[in-house]
Amino acid sequence: MLASHRFGVELRRLREQHGLSLDGLARQLSYSKGYLSKVESGQRRASQELARRCDALLGAEGRLQQLAARPAPAPRPDPARTTPPAPGPHPHDGHPYAAGAAGYTAEHPGRRESLPFAALPAPSGYPGLPALPAAELLGALLPQRPTALDPGVPALLREQLVQYRALGQQLDPVLLVPALQMQSETAVRIALRCDGRTRAELLLIAAHFIEFGGWMAQEAGDRHTALAYTERAVELARAGGNRQLAGYALVRRALVTFYAGDAAATVALAAAAQDRRLRPRIRGLAALREAQGHALGGDRGRCLRALERAEVLLATAAADHDGGPTIGSSHIADPAAMTTGWCLFDLGHARRAAEILDREHARIPLRATRARVRYGLRRALAHAAAGEAEHACAVAAEQLGGLGDVPSATVTGDLRRLDRELRRFRANRAVREFQPVLLAAITGC
The missing domain is CATH 1.25.40 (Serine Threonine Protein Phosphatase 5, Tetratricopeptide repeat)
Structure with missing residues (x-):
């Protein structure tokens, strides 16, 4: 039996079990009676939107949504891995969030090409700038041109980050991605002239700049650069002795899979980001993402339980906020x-x-x-x-x-x-x- 017929048979069974006529079902769902009749007879395939509403109305606990689901065309990602995928067509490019999301690539003349962080050239007019060392070496290198850094410099950079976040609410993300990449690189270059706690602090600031650049890249429709920048943020934070952003990277990847319509991958990635060693803010955001994955898959019970966990964790995080850059939306x-x-x-x-x-x-x-x-x-x-x-x-x-x-x-x-x-x-x-x-x-x- 075809999937559309199986869905139609189950929908009719549940409708009759609830004592609803086809006309009554159409009124409650705001769909036409003729369309629902074709769905029940298997002549039309049900959309996920219709399946969700029928699930909710008829108490099907996700069964109808599962019957309406289309097979996934690609294997799900490994939650333990945060490295971005290679460039190329995304397996879920037909999902509504992916449609029309070309971003700032060659498909849009005049917009900056999407390049991984390390591939960007030195700023024009400054050919003498050395290439940055590999991220894993940043924490151990001796200072280049050692200098007594004014203690106000890290504070100024954090203030700039706040300002860029504000600009992100007002401007085309395409305009901000290159600037955020450059701000991150600048913070790294300053860090290389320092050591100890100052270097660690600057590397974490650099990580926050490039992580926000990843979010802007995602808003521009460039998933590959979004994931590449998120991974770069993890590397910079780790070089500064901070491993919290690695957990947040999983939350960010889970958002990408959520927008791609992959419920199972969203849940898996978000669950992996709820390690008790991570801060409550990150675990709370991960629980929210897990809830979204469960909702996408039609699992109401697990969704509501994840939301309850998130509420407690985020309340704890708000009470313990240390004044540093906010992880996630502010x-x-x-x-x-x-x-x-x-x-x-x-x-x-x-x-x-x-x-x-x-x-x-x-x-x-x-x-x-x-x-x-x-x-x-x-x-x-x-x-x-x-x-x-x-x-x-x-x-x-x-x-x-x-x-x-x-x-x-x-x-x-x-x-x-x-x-x-x-x-x-x-x-x-x-x-x-x-x-x-x-x-x-x-x-x-």
Whole structure:
């Protein structure tokens, strides 16, 4: 029996078990009766979105989502490994978050080529700068041109990092990736003129610069550079005696697999980042990512338990914060609550998700344009999935004004998902009027 037929048979069995007519199911899910009839008969293949909502409505505990899943085209990554994959097409390039996410590569004339950290040339006009030594040697080398560094220099570099993070909320990520790479390299060169605790401190600052560069590369749609920069951050931090960023690198890789639609890999990577030797902040973020992976796979119980762990760990981390650079986003007031909203969406509980996302979005600072656009569009998605098409259009329209300043591969993916959601409401006048605007935002025209 074909997968589409198996799904249809199980959907009909569960619907009848719950005493629902096909018309009643269509009303509750905001899908057309004709479409659901074709899904039940196996003439149409169910989307993951439909499977999640049917799972939630009929209490199927993920069975329908599993029946609707397409086979993974590539083996999952080894959680113990943080080295980025070789360049090339990603196995999940058909996932909505991957669509249209070319970033700043040769596909976009005038944009900087994506190059691994070590392959970037010396700054123009400074041909005498020596190549940096391998990261594993940085901690042990004797100082080059030993100097008594002003103690205010590391503080100035940390302040610059804060400013770059603020710029990341306001500017195209393509503009920031090269600058962040250069700032990291500058901090390394200063570190090589110092020793002891000062060198270790500077290497950790360099690691934070390049880690944020990895996040900006991901926002630009360049997964390979994002992972390469994250790995470089791990190497620099390790050279300075800090092994915490290695755990966070797993969290970052789990985000990449999450956006690629790979639930199992997301859970595996996030679980590996919850070693008790890691700080509560990193373990809390890892638990959030694990919850997202479970939600993507339709496992409500494990998702909610991971969210509970994350809430406790992040509360502990907030109480013990040492004043250093924040790991992860600093613009979300309650990461556990925001992630709960998105997990509920992935589990098919769109209305509850919309309520939480509405509340948490209101707490994002106005200056954090990138975060407001990203989570604002997720609000719109949740409202559309809940059948509130007109409100979804209004919420999405509010976000599109800021999108031109802060283009984002993940946001483009959400726009495509929103377009698919709204197609179910083509007869709605507000939807028909908004669709050309939405298409222009997706295509950048």
